[in-house]
Structures are given as structure tokens and as C-alpha cells.
Amino acid sequence: MTAFRKTLRAGAGALLLALPLLATPVLAEDLSVGLAAPVTSIDPHFANAAPNSSFARHIFDPLVVRPPDGRPAASLATEWRAVSDTLWEFRLRPGVKWHDGRDFTADDVVFTYGRAPSVPNSPASFGGSLRTVTTVEAVDLLTVRITTSAPTPNLPIDLAAIAIVSRHVGEGASTADYNSGKAAVGTGPYKLVSYHSGSAIEVVRNDAYWGDRQPWEKVHFRIIPNPGARTAALLSGDVDLIAAPPATDLPRLRSESNIRIFERQGSRALFLSPDFSRTGESPFITDNNGRPLPKNPLLDLRVRQALSLAINRQGLAERVQQGMAEPTGQWMPPGAFGHNPELGVPPYDVARARALLADAGYPQGFRITLHASNDRYPADAQTAQAVAQMWSRIGVNTTVEAMPFATYLTRLAKQEYSMVQNSWGSTTGEAGSVLLNIVHSFDAPKRLGASNDTRYSNPALDAKIEEALSTMDPAQRERRVAAAVAESLGDLALIPMVLFKNAWAARRPLTYEPRMDEQTLAMGVRKE
Known part of the structure; x- marks a missing residue:
């Protein structure tokens, strides 16, 4: 065909x-x-x-x-x-x-x-x-x-x-x-x-x-959300182009003379969002005997720091994402507007994570459910499972519930979760997109924090975000955006893990113009 x-x-x-x-x-x-x-x-x-x-x-x-x-x-x-x-x-x-x-x-x-x-x-x-x-x-x-x-x-x-x-x-x-x-x-x-x-x-x-x-x-x-089925459809000629070819299949696809791969560094980060909406019981957090905890441990910065330190980001990028992602401590790649060069990749430090949990009053840890999609991002469910295993090593016994993205998104908008694996692709190509939509406090009348579904709120930081995004001078605006990025990550409003690389695979003689924003457009497909 x-x-x-x-x-x-x-x-x-x-x-x-x-x-x-x-x-x-x-x-x-x-x-x-x-x-x-x-x-x-x-x-x-x-x-x-x-x-x-x-x-x-x-x-x-x-x-x-x-x-x-x-x-x-x-x-x-x-x-x-x-x-x-x-x-x-x-x-x-x-x-x-x-x-x-x-x-x-x-x-x-x-x-x-x-x-x-x-x-x-x-x-x-x-x-x-x-x-x-x-x-x-x-x-x-x-x-x-x-x-x-x-x-x-x-x-x-x-x-x-x-x-x-x-x-x-x-x-x-x-x-x-x-x-x-x-x-x-x-x-x-x-x-x-x-x-x-x-x-x-x-x-x-x-x-x-x-x-x-x-x-x-x-x-x-x-x-075709199943990665293997997507590859099979391309190889059989049932489709001419596929988005997000699975990293595990890329070596085989590269070896096929009638297949071409098109890649570009993306602006989408995969991160974790803790529940900030509840001070008391959080619905998917219990002690090790299954009893609900009387207060939400995720509101304690030390707990959030422990969960971040327990994540081996390099391992996620290399092994789970098969090299099609980069470990990160923020949500934009180097060179992007608002990327803060002073923020490195957080270390993987299990001992320090355990100490922080004990200091926060959880020496034996607790149980938590991590919710994620299973058909939206490359290896999304697998990444969530890997994070769950890493957290279990510090005493936070983690169960993963992965589901279709449409279901996941509807429940997320209702604040039904205690911890979610989430993602944001900055279609504007700059760091202010996440500050505006996810970090800023949810404020429907002002149309701010529109995707802040876990309800993080920091009024002092809100004022800095608004000031930064209203600054007309580009150089000064970028400095203010980068400073707001650093402050939000110092408080772990979200926990960044990896930045995706974007890829497409097409059958010859077709070509595709790869995009930073990951959009798959028929308008970008041409025949040589």
C-alpha cells in the first residue's frame, strides 16, 4: 500500500x-x-x-x-x-x-x-x-x-x-x-x-x-492511543503519519527504509500536582492501616520536598521515556522565555526524603493514590507507576489509578484527587503560560488560574505573576517571570519531572514539519 x-x-x-x-x-x-x-x-x-x-x-x-x-x-x-x-x-x-x-x-x-x-x-x-x-x-x-x-x-x-x-x-x-x-x-x-x-x-x-x-x-x-497499535498501523500502511511514535519502537522505525522520523524539542512538561484544596482529610490519603489522616499532609512543604527528592528524574527520562524526554526542575526548556538557569534538576536523594517526612511527623509514611491518564502523554501510565515505586521506597505507599484522558480531565476539574500526574504544553512558548493558568490562584471572575485544578494559592505570588505578565519591557518582563518561576518552585506549587521531545513518523515520500507545540496538522504534511 x-x-x-x-x-x-x-x-x-x-x-x-x-x-x-x-x-x-x-x-x-x-x-x-x-x-x-x-x-x-x-x-x-x-x-x-x-x-x-x-x-x-x-x-x-x-x-x-x-x-x-x-x-x-x-x-x-x-x-x-x-x-x-x-x-x-x-x-x-x-x-x-x-x-x-x-x-x-x-x-x-x-x-x-x-x-x-x-x-x-x-x-x-x-x-x-x-x-x-x-x-x-x-x-x-x-x-x-x-x-x-x-x-x-x-x-x-x-x-x-x-x-x-x-x-x-x-x-x-x-x-x-x-x-x-x-x-x-x-x-x-x-x-x-x-x-x-x-x-x-x-x-x-x-x-x-x-x-x-x-x-x-x-x-x-x-x-489510536495504544502505542504499539499506532506503530503497526504505520508499518502496514493503514495510516500515512503517526503522532508520538513510541520511544521503544523508534529504533525499528529508523531502520525501515520507507519510514522517516521528524523530531523537535517540545515545550510540554510532565509534573505532579498535590491537593491544596483541603486542609482536613484528603480523599485518597490514609495512614498505613487505611484510616483517613485528619489533616492533609501535602500542605506541608517538607512532605512535598520529600516527594520531589524521591523521584529519579534521570531514570524516568532514560528508562521509562526511552530518551524521548529530558529531566527537569521547571516547565520550560533552556533558551525559552522565562526559563530560569539557576534552577537545576532536583537531586535524587532517598535518605533526605525520609528525613524530611520524619521531620514533618510522618516517620512511617502514609498511603496515597496517584491519579493519571493512560492515553494522553507518552508512557503516561508507566511514568505514574514508576513514580509510585519510587515513593514507596520512602514509606509513601502509592497506588496508581490510570484512566482515559476524557474521564481524568472531568474528574480533575472537580478536585476529586489528592495527587495527580499532570502536564502543560506552553503554546505561547514562554514560562508565563503555566504561571497564569496553573500556579496563579483560581479566580473565575478574573479568568486567572483557569487550569489550577488542585487549587494552589499564594496571594503574594499572584501579585508578582500579574506584575510580571503586565510588564511591557521584554527584558524586565523575562526577569520577573523567571523570578516568579523560582518562587513557585521553591514552594513546590507543582513538582516538575520531565520535558517531552516531540516526534512524528511518516511513510515516504511524505514529510512533516515538526512543531514545538506538538500539534499534528495535515497542513504540515507534504509529499516530496
């Missing part, structure tokens, strides 16, 4: 068969992609999760896009400028059509930014990207002015996270309407054909797209 599909596209097939010398059939190429994680909704504002945002790029466009290197570039907005520290103007692209033929206008942007932070039942809101936005005004059909409550130097790249939807279709539409296709009308390079949650999605090329014409007439996305 070839690495792409050729199918006959003809409106008058019978006539072509009858007159073979007078007409030549047109061969159109389809593409099949194996995704590693489920797309939980077609509604682009339902969940701020990478698989959903990645797929949404096929149907919808934002004002600003992030190319593979993460820098902002024009999309539905052709240019933008800061009129003042708290006022931005965006000029919109003329001639853009929605999939149903209606004109895209500034009013659609106004509608979108009103809808995105408040989608019912959203497990992970996009409110953080719009946290300072107070008014969005359509000056004319192709001009939008956005007023913010504070200086927001990252506003253009923050807006890259928000897909623009139409008012005429989206007003009154529910998430179910997007999933059914009824409201899935965008301006993007592809149109939705079908969506089967957890299994498959099909799109067809939008021939009226304002941008570059796509080479693929149809794209078939298959959700």
Missing part, C-alpha cells in the same frame, strides 16, 4: 467509462493520520487541551497563529498594533468566507471572545487567554479594537489559542451542535465530514480557503 491514497474524483463517472479517450479522470490524494490522544470535542472552545486545539486548526482559524517555531504570525488578522498599553488594534483579512459562503467580519471576533471563556461544562477554560480583555469593539467590518484592564504585552500570542467562530452559526449553538457538525462552520482549510468521539474524524478540503491550497482532498484521522 502506498503512503498516500489516490482516488477517482469525477462527477460523471459513467460518462468517463463510456468515453475513455475523450476524458481523463482526476486523481486526488487523501491522507490518513494516526493520532495518539483523543479529540474530546469539535467545539474549539470546550476544552483548552492540546488534542482539541490541534484538530480545531483544520476547521477554524485564530486571528494570530503560532508557526512551528512558536513565533506569532498573521492569520485572520493581517496586522496588529498596540495603540496604548491597554488598547490593541487588529486589522482583519479581507475576502475571507465561512464554509457556508457567508463573509467573515469583525462582529464574528466580538462574538467569539464573548463565548470562549464561558462554554458550559468546560473542563479547561480558555479564559486565561482573555483574562485582561474588558471590551472587544468592531470599529468597522475589518477592524477590531481590544481594551485590556492592564498592560498585556502577550495579547497577540495569547489570542492564537482562541479559534474564531461565526456569530450567525454559533449564537445559541451548544457543544453538541459542534460535535454533530451542525455548528462546525469555520474559515479553515478543511470542512468537517464526520466526528466519532474517541475513534475517527474525517475532513474534506475547503476549496474556497483564503490561504494556501491544501494538497489533500480528504484527511482521515484515526484515534
Whole structure:
């Protein structure tokens, strides 16, 4: 089977068969992609999760896009400028059509930014990207002015996270309407054909797209969370490209003459988030006899330090992640905006961890359940199991409960866990993304801490985060962001473990442009 599909596209097939010398059939190429994680909704504002945002790029466009290197570039907005520290103007692209033929206008942007932070039942809101936005005004059909409550130097790249939807279709539409296709009308390079949650999605090329014409007439996305099954599908030719090829299969894939590997250092960290929401009993923590502890031990910094010191990060990166991750003590790689070079990888020190537990009043340790996904990140369940074994060596007897990501995310949003293995990919390419969405105290009215599901709260640090992210001078902003990173990790608001490397594997003659933000886009696939 070839690495792409050729199918006959003809409106008058019978006539072509009858007159073979007078007409030549047109061969159109389809593409099949194996995704590693489920797309939980077609509604682009339902969940701020990478698989959903990645797929949404096929149907919808934002004002600003992030190319593979993460820098902002024009999309539905052709240019933008800061009129003042708290006022931005965006000029919109003329001639853009929605999939149903209606004109895209500034009013659609106004509608979108009103809808995105408040989608019912959203497990992970996009409110953080719009946290300072107070008014969005359509000056004319192709001009939008956005007023913010504070200086927001990252506003253009923050807006890259928000897909623009139409008012005429989206007003009154529910998430179910997007999933059914009824409201899935965008301006993007592809149109939705079908969506089967957890299994498959099909799109067809939008021939009226304002941008570059796509080479693929149809794209078939298959959700294949099992790593071995994903590799098998690629090798058999059932799919042309797979995301996140399992590290254990990379040597074999590299040896295959008809397979290519494409890699890039990513900006996604895997970390642990303790429960800060309860001062008394925490639901999955007991003493060694199974009795609930009267107070939550995770609120004690010494306990969090012990749990961090008990983790062999180098071992996780080399053995569990098979070299497709780097050990880390923070959530951004060296060279990224806000990376703090003074923060090294925490040492692996079992003796010190035991001493800290004893000093905190837990010389015999305790029992805890670590919750994790089993189909979202490379070796996610295996990593959780490895951490559990490491913690058991210091007396913290750990059970792992791993589950599908959709279930995990819903329960996480309800603060049902005591300790979770979590992850965040900084789509903005800088450290402020985690500070804003996960470290900052949860504040729904201000759209801050939108993904702070374990409810860490440090008001003094909140003020520093807000000051840092409102600093217009880039050099000063980076210093303040790096300082906030150091303070949050000194308090172990979260416990970083590894930074992922991103990889894709494709059948020749296809190529893929690897991305820092890990998105798998049909728009990045080309045939040599």
C-alpha cells in the first residue's frame, strides 16, 4: 500500500467509462493520520487541551497563529498594533468566507471572545487567554479594537489559542451542535465530514480557503492511543503519519527504509500536582492501616520536598521515556522565555526524603493514590507507576489509578484527587503560560488560574505573576517571570519531572514539519 491514497474524483463517472479517450479522470490524494490522544470535542472552545486545539486548526482559524517555531504570525488578522498599553488594534483579512459562503467580519471576533471563556461544562477554560480583555469593539467590518484592564504585552500570542467562530452559526449553538457538525462552520482549510468521539474524524478540503491550497482532498484521522497499535498501523500502511511514535519502537522505525522520523524539542512538561484544596482529610490519603489522616499532609512543604527528592528524574527520562524526554526542575526548556538557569534538576536523594517526612511527623509514611491518564502523554501510565515505586521506597505507599484522558480531565476539574500526574504544553512558548493558568490562584471572575485544578494559592505570588505578565519591557518582563518561576518552585506549587521531545513518523515520500507545540496538522504534511 502506498503512503498516500489516490482516488477517482469525477462527477460523471459513467460518462468517463463510456468515453475513455475523450476524458481523463482526476486523481486526488487523501491522507490518513494516526493520532495518539483523543479529540474530546469539535467545539474549539470546550476544552483548552492540546488534542482539541490541534484538530480545531483544520476547521477554524485564530486571528494570530503560532508557526512551528512558536513565533506569532498573521492569520485572520493581517496586522496588529498596540495603540496604548491597554488598547490593541487588529486589522482583519479581507475576502475571507465561512464554509457556508457567508463573509467573515469583525462582529464574528466580538462574538467569539464573548463565548470562549464561558462554554458550559468546560473542563479547561480558555479564559486565561482573555483574562485582561474588558471590551472587544468592531470599529468597522475589518477592524477590531481590544481594551485590556492592564498592560498585556502577550495579547497577540495569547489570542492564537482562541479559534474564531461565526456569530450567525454559533449564537445559541451548544457543544453538541459542534460535535454533530451542525455548528462546525469555520474559515479553515478543511470542512468537517464526520466526528466519532474517541475513534475517527474525517475532513474534506475547503476549496474556497483564503490561504494556501491544501494538497489533500480528504484527511482521515484515526484515534489510536495504544502505542504499539499506532506503530503497526504505520508499518502496514493503514495510516500515512503517526503522532508520538513510541520511544521503544523508534529504533525499528529508523531502520525501515520507507519510514522517516521528524523530531523537535517540545515545550510540554510532565509534573505532579498535590491537593491544596483541603486542609482536613484528603480523599485518597490514609495512614498505613487505611484510616483517613485528619489533616492533609501535602500542605506541608517538607512532605512535598520529600516527594520531589524521591523521584529519579534521570531514570524516568532514560528508562521509562526511552530518551524521548529530558529531566527537569521547571516547565520550560533552556533558551525559552522565562526559563530560569539557576534552577537545576532536583537531586535524587532517598535518605533526605525520609528525613524530611520524619521531620514533618510522618516517620512511617502514609498511603496515597496517584491519579493519571493512560492515553494522553507518552508512557503516561508507566511514568505514574514508576513514580509510585519510587515513593514507596520512602514509606509513601502509592497506588496508581490510570484512566482515559476524557474521564481524568472531568474528574480533575472537580478536585476529586489528592495527587495527580499532570502536564502543560506552553503554546505561547514562554514560562508565563503555566504561571497564569496553573500556579496563579483560581479566580473565575478574573479568568486567572483557569487550569489550577488542585487549587494552589499564594496571594503574594499572584501579585508578582500579574506584575510580571503586565510588564511591557521584554527584558524586565523575562526577569520577573523567571523570578516568579523560582518562587513557585521553591514552594513546590507543582513538582516538575520531565520535558517531552516531540516526534512524528511518516511513510515516504511524505514529510512533516515538526512543531514545538506538538500539534499534528495535515497542513504540515507534504509529499516530496
